[in-house]
């Protein structure tokens with residue numbers, strides 16, 4: 548056990564959380580969500596994605612959102628860019644980090660980005676090169692590292708293979724994603740272990756969807772390996788449009804409660820974070836998906 552003393556959380560709510568939302572969410576609401584997240588102490592926020600508006604209509608306002616957020620110094624704003632077209636649009640809006648996103652599963656790669664794993668790496672390579680040349684950091688999301696909605700269980704070796712390809716093209720750090728939340732601790736650890744063959748521990752993050760209620764256990768399993776970067780979504784928002792039935796990321800509030808309870812620092816004010824979650828949940832007209840937020844809100848009333 549080598550638990551970290553500090554964890555860096557990347558809130559992906561504005562992107563992963565909202566990308567699958569069927570009702571229109573005004574750009575101003577997304578901008579206000581980003582403001583509240585940074586006010587709550589988040590130092591990394593995944594704001595939007597520069598993908599085809601035909602594929603993901605909710606992210607069509609990427610430019611409006613990125614050009615309207617009030618940036619705070621010390622906060623890193625990241626965006627998804629699947630190809631050069633997306634990168635060229637994104638670069639106008641000066642992201643601090645871009646994210647290329649691949650999958651450990653061939654079928655998911657086809658469904659999500661319409662190409663094979665090998666083709667995706669060919670598309671990412673010039674994006675990574677251009678980003679690094681422009682002084683923009685590069686992260687790589689690796690989907691379906693434990694299970695795939697189309698192929699079922701994914702062998703850890705396939706995660707290692709993808710991580711190796713990401714490293715070869717210069718991706719600086721990677722997310723081990725359980726896209727459909729089917730993972731359990733030992734499986735997630737196996738996926739991380741294979742990733743560690745290509746990246747140091749500081750360059751690996753956990754991205755766990757909570758579909759089967761395993762995300763906090765998986766977070767703890769990753770922490771025990773020394774992982775100290777995680778993605779989560781305020782109010783547990785979200786789901787991927789190409790992973791049917793998959794629910795949101797683990798709620799940021801729940802992860803913060805877990806970490807603070809273990810004496811691990813996050814720099815996040817849990818009360819302010821709960822307020823940010825209440826804000827977006829009210830805008831969407833539904834209760835928060837965070838168990839911790841529900842408990843704390845009940846206490847506030849009582």
Ligand code: HMG
Pocket residue numbers: 563566596597598599600602603627629630632633634648659660661688689690691724725726727754756786787788789
């Ligand atoms: P494609 O159809 O193969 O692309 O889509 P294409 O190059 O053949 O172009 C077709 C059309 O799309 C053209 O327009 C292009 O201009 C346009 P048309 O001539 O037909 O009018 N196009 C674009 N428009 C805007 N921005 C772009 C762009 N690229 C092409 N960047 C593509 C390939 C990747 C674009 C498409 O499949 C796509 O947009 N997929 C979206 C995938 C997505 O956003 N998924 C959700 C995010 S990933 C995720 O949630 C997982 C993650 O959270 C980790 C986890 O949990 O696993 C990260």
Ligand code: MG
Pocket residue numbers: 563724726754756787796
């Ligand atoms: Mg995701």
